[in-house]
Amino acid sequence: MPAPTLVQRTIGRIERRIESGEWAVGDRIPAEGQLVEDLGVGRNTVREAVRALCHTGLLEARRGDGTYVRAASDLNAALQRRLRRAELKHILQIRLAIEREAAPAAATHRGEADLARILTALLARRRAEESGDLVAYVERDVEFHRAVVAASGNPLMTELYESIVESVRDSIASLLPSWTPEPLGASSHDDLADAIARRDPEAAAEAAWAHTRTVETAVERMTDDQ
Structure with missing residues (x-):
């Protein structure tokens, strides 16, 4: 087996920083010049490595804004590509299915x-709902x-869920027009x-399961309206 090239080794070093959480999903990675200094390789090597990782979906280059971490692993990137279809x-x-399995395990x-x-997110969700800020609510x-x-x-399970987050x-946002608020005191989120x-x-x-039934009702209502 041939030894990995300098570009392949550089790709591996960048991947390890992402997988370790040093560069989290949504973070902008250092600029090219900083990567050259940090990784101790030339600009062409950095460019090829970043280009390859953008192709796989781990990174995303945004014109005029830099390069961002799009996925936490190869699995994450592959799932995101499939989910787009x-x-x-x-x-x-x-x-x-993941949320139903996670609920009793979390308890x-x-x-x-x-x-x-969990409680901090629940409180923030309630405040966003009360204010009518749909972006914050989602x-x-x-x-x-x-x-x-x-x-x-x-x-x-956590990595799989993060891969589809x-x-x-998008699924939560798409259902909002068909969503019917739960009766006071009957919030499945509060109960969970x-x-x-x-x-x-x-x-x-x-x-x-109560949350699942609420989501399924919203989906049926949205389908009927189309």
């Missing part, structure tokens, strides 16, 4: 930091579900957070 109903099936395995993140809703999945204690965000706080996996699973 997927139908909404199929994305929702995957999203809801069993969550730590105090996990619970704090972001806070996504953050709530990410926090629940992360609390499951299953790193593979952009599609999760409460069950996780009480370490009650059965109640958490029930709340997750």
Whole structure:
């Protein structure tokens, strides 16, 4: 097997920074000159490595703005490419399946930091809903579900969910016109957070299924309106 080229080694070093979290999804990576200095390679090597990672989907070059981390791993990038061709109903099936599995696991395995993140996201979601700020509402809703999945204690489940988070965000936004607010005191999100706080996996699973039914109703309503 031939030894890896300088470009391949540089690609590997950049990938490790992304996978370690040093450069998180959404971060802008250092400018070309800084990468040359940090990695100890020439400009052409850096350009080829960045170009290759943009092609795979790990990075995204934005004209006039720099290069950003688009995915946390090769799996993440591959899933994002596939999801761009997927139908909404199929994305929702995957999203809801992960959330249903994560809910009871989070109630069993969550730590105090996990619970704090869940409750903070829930409060921010409620404030955004009350203010009518739909952009903020979508972001806070996504953050709530990410926090629940992360609390499951299953790193593979968390990575898979993070891989589809952009599609999760899009699916939430697409359903808002067909969304009917839940009755006061009947919020599946509140029930889920409460069950996780009480370490009650059965109640958490029930709340997750209630949320699934609410989403499915919104999808049916949206389909009927089209």
